[in-house]
Amino acid sequence: DQQVKQNSPSLRVQEGRISILNCDYTNSMFDYFLWYKKYPAEGPTFLISISSIKDKNEDGRFTVFLNKSAKHLSLHIVPSQPGDSAVYFCAAALQGAQKLVFGQGTRLTINP
Amino acid sequence: SQTIHQWPATLVQPVGSPLSLECTVEGTSNPNLYWYRQAAGRGLQLLFYSVGIGQISSEVPQNLSASRPQDRQFILSSKKLLLSDSGFYLCAWSGDFQETQYFGPGTRLLVL
Numbered sequence: 001d002q003q004v005k006q007n008s009p010s011l012r013v014q015e016g017r018i019s020i021l022n023c024d025y026t027n028s029m030f031d032y033f034l035w036y037k038k039y040p041a042e043g044p045t046f047l048i049s050i051s052s053i054k055d056k057n058e059d060g061r062f063t064v065f066l067n068k069s070a071k072h073l074s075l076h077i078v079p080s081q082p083g084d085s086a087v088y089f090c091a092a093a094l095q096g097a098q099k100l101v102f103g104q105g106t107r108l109t110i111n112p
Numbered sequence: 113s114q115t116i117h118q119w120p121a122t123l124v125q126p127v128g129s130p131l132s133l134e135c136t137v138e139g140t141s142n143p144n145l146y147w148y149r150q151a152a153g154r155g156l157q158l159l160f161y162s163v164g165i166g167q168i169s170s171e172v173p174q175n176l177s178a179s180r181p182q183d184r185q186f187i188l189s190s191k192k193l194l195l196s197d198s199g200f201y202l203c204a205w206s207g208d209f210q211e212t213q214y215f216g217p218g219t220r221l222l223v224l
Contacts, residue, residue: 046213049211
């Protein structure tokens with residue numbers, strides 16, 4: 001039972017355009033969501049998070065949107081840069097549960 | 113600032129040999145500690161987590177075990193490695209009552 005799903009295993013975007021990464025979840029009790037970026041042979045790096053009391057959070061080129069009714073979140077990167085090429089994982093948590101549930105990841109490739 | 117260390121970075125071991133991977137965290141006290149595995153082309157699988165010294169929760173029954181002999185030290189072990197134990201092992205930490213986890217650089221294990 002996969003509670004957090006990233007249905008697109010890969011995505012290609014032209015440099016300078018917007019990258020949109022999607023994530024769906026099934027457990028309506030999740031109340032905190034995170035995005036991580038991972039380069040090959042390195043540990044994931046925390047990018048941005050959002051609490052369920054919000055529907056949008058911005059940090060520079062990165063914006064996360066949360067649609068609770070659809071149980072869907074997305075990460076927007078604009079403008080996309082070649083250094084953004086990596087695998088992106090979304091994760092969800094129950095507040096205070098001490099565990100994250102990760103999606104399978106989406107490989108983003110930014111074409112110059 | 114907090115830092116997390118893992119070693120070794122790469123390990124090649126024969127089937128049936130023992131395993132010991134170490135993770136240490138600096139700059140924080142009483143962290144929650146986690147071991148994950150990423151198999152080739154797969155997502156992040158939580159193996160063990162610990163909320164305190166000597167307290168270990170196992171997420172997936174398997175050939176591995178974990179121990180936390182000190183507050184900021186987390187060890188992943190096996191008595192006899194299997195081919196299926198190959199993968200990229202990641203240690204992570206989070207603060208008490210904080211959902212965001214921060215990952216170490218990872219250990220690539222190849223069992224031959």
